[in-house]
Amino acid sequence: MGLRLRAATVRGPGHIADGLPNQDAVLIRHGRRDWLAVVADGMGSRRQAALGARAACTAVRRAVREQSFDSDDHTLIRAVYSHWLDHLAQRRVLPADAVTTCLFAWGLPDGRFRLLQLGDGLILGHPEPVHGLVQRPGGVFSNETTGLGLSRRYADWHGRRGRLDRRGDGLLLMSDGLSEDLVRTDGLVLAVIASLRGRGARSARAALGRELHAWPTPGHSDDKSLAVIYRT
């Protein structure tokens, strides 16, 4: 039984019109020891949002490299945050200028995984109970979120552990450019996996990118990112 990781990120129409870079970042890594998928969404109002999002991907990659898979959430969160701050400090960027959300899935070849999310976006899984793991925190409106550089509380993070056991089991990690405009989520994981079946990494990225570029919600302007992990 194998595992596939696929991802795509596209610049939103708003950023294209304003000549701004993609302020989302995605990272997927599939090694012999473990696998990792990260989605980060830099807060558009901050000057170094794009850098902050890329730094989040790097920080998570470094954190999982040095941490045991069995480490507790607090230890892992602290490691991610420390690496993110170090990355910014080396570039003399203030954390407040690079605020970013951070969602990641870290797993082992046997299918076990752990999830962590700070800020907007959505992690979905098939089968449940991972389904709809992290909803938007209550009390906010569109484009208002917390993230690295803002949050100082472990409680702002949402974590879960689970297992991808069977063929077709999967996870989706997405930025709020997608999650805020979903009319429903039931069946989405399976639909995405089905659309990627039989495609290689490059073909899958291109196919996902086309879907994200052609997003049909009127007025959508955000960058959009999606990472997919599924059993084959």
Next chain:
Amino acid sequence: MAIKDFAMTTARPLPVLILADTSGSMAADGKIDALNQALRDMVQSFAAESRLRAEIHLGIITFGETAQFYLPFTPAHRLTGIDACNAYGSTPLGAAMELARGLLEDRDLIPSRAFRPVLVLASDGHPTDDWETPFQTLLASERAQKATRYALAIGNDADEMMLREFHNDAESTLFHADDARSIIRFFRAVTMSVANRSRSQNPAQSAPIDYRKAGNNPDELDLDF
């Protein structure tokens, strides 16, 4: 099935909620007529706005003797007009604020994908009920506190201290309407600001409100009578 089959087919809502004083004192000096005209113009303008980037949703709460949803929260493009309000009775602003808070906290009516709401208060007098407790509750509430709030003081008897406290838009100040035309001008300025925001690349950010520009209506005879 493609991913796009899971996507919303409507733009994100941009909620606008008006708290309109329709107490008995508004009957004097043509104030209620001007308010009705201003609301009619606002409805007409919002209904004609493009829904390309954001969909304006409008609600009106009146407070004259009682507080009530005069216009339930409605997508503006579905509005064809609005009945005129009558001026009558006391000024139960506290009750109106309670209704406003309840609406802004209702995630079914205003989903979390909505942009930060705009809350407009227009009043010509002093509240006759306890408004401070409901106002503090609104300020402490999870979502309602995040609304951008504009206030209009109508005439010399308006409770300016209360209205100044209500107004929270950093880019503008409390607007004074000394005559009926100024009421219309204020609402025109709010309408232009909301419309600009709904058309902008980022409707999450407030658009500046410009009272001076709102005075230039090419369709209006510039006569004082």
